[in-house]
Amino acid sequence: MAKKTSGRGQRDLTVKVKTARGRRLSSTRWLQRQLNDPYVKRAKDEGFRGRAAFKIMELDDKYEFLRPGARVVDLGCAPGGWCQVAVPRVNSDGSRAGKPQGRVIGVDLQEVEPIAGAEIHQLDFMEPGADDLVKEWLGGPADVVMSDMAASSSGHKQTDHNRIVALCEAAAELAFDVLVEGGTFVAKVLQGGAEDSLQAELKRRFDKVANVKPPSSRSDSSEKFVIAQGFRG
Missing domain, CATH: 3.40.50.150 (Vaccinia Virus protein VP39)
Structure with a gap:
């Protein structure tokens, strides 16, 4: 997992997920979507399941x-x-x-x-x-x-x-x-x-x-x- 930087003094906060050996591409896409979903983060922060x-x-x-x-x-x-x-x-x-x-x-x-x-x-x-x-x-x-x-x-x-x-x-x-x-x-x-x-x-x-x-x-x-x-x- 890596965070790519872009622009002077700015960071692109989109989380990139590499496809691990044995992991399907669809699983990788799902994981990347979850990691970048603001509602997932908000649910965690606010204590929702x-x-x-x-x-x-x-x-x-x-x-x-x-x-x-x-x-x-x-x-x-x-x-x-x-x-x-x-x-x-x-x-x-x-x-x-x-x-x-x-x-x-x-x-x-x-x-x-x-x-x-x-x-x-x-x-x-x-x-x-x-x-x-x-x-x-x-x-x-x-x-x-x-x-x-x-x-x-x-x-x-x-x-x-x-x-x-x-x-x-x-x-x-x-x-x-x-x-x-x-x-x-x-x-x-x-x-x-x-x-x-x-x-x-x-x-x-x-x-x-x-x-x-x-x-x-x-x-x-x-x-x-x-x-x-x-x-x-």
Whole structure:
């Protein structure tokens, strides 16, 4: 790894990564991108578990669904960045005096390190009865169901797109079962066309549906986020 200097008295701070023997070029590019990503550095500096925390932060700044007192379920919550953002915003840790106290439930197939103010459960949310468990843990219906899930990459763009849309559809089905009337569903999808049926279903069940690419989403990524608000029950 080296930092190249350029110009008198100035340094080019772009980190260059040499491709080591046995390392694929794609891995080298990923590492170089990570090392030069300001959101990765900011996440580390601010104590978040990943740069994805800024995506939900930016979405909530615009659409204001993480309100004090809200009951939130985060599907596929690992490593926990979205839960970290939700905790102070819904006041599930009770840190905001005079504000209603919410609940944050994180659900994932894998074990997730504890998060102060959130309740983490290891569960396959597609299993029968998962919706009843979620409502039991929340102490009632959810105000917000959110998902940043992505299937493991196959290397085939259309296959990966179909997989993530299928995950989003499954998350939406759970949301339909657990959301309170007027609730919000937020999920990651990939642009590619197969999500049309999902969009149509969301527009049928919610008052407002928006598709957004937040500033912290990498420009070379095809991801976008659907924000469906005003669940009709």
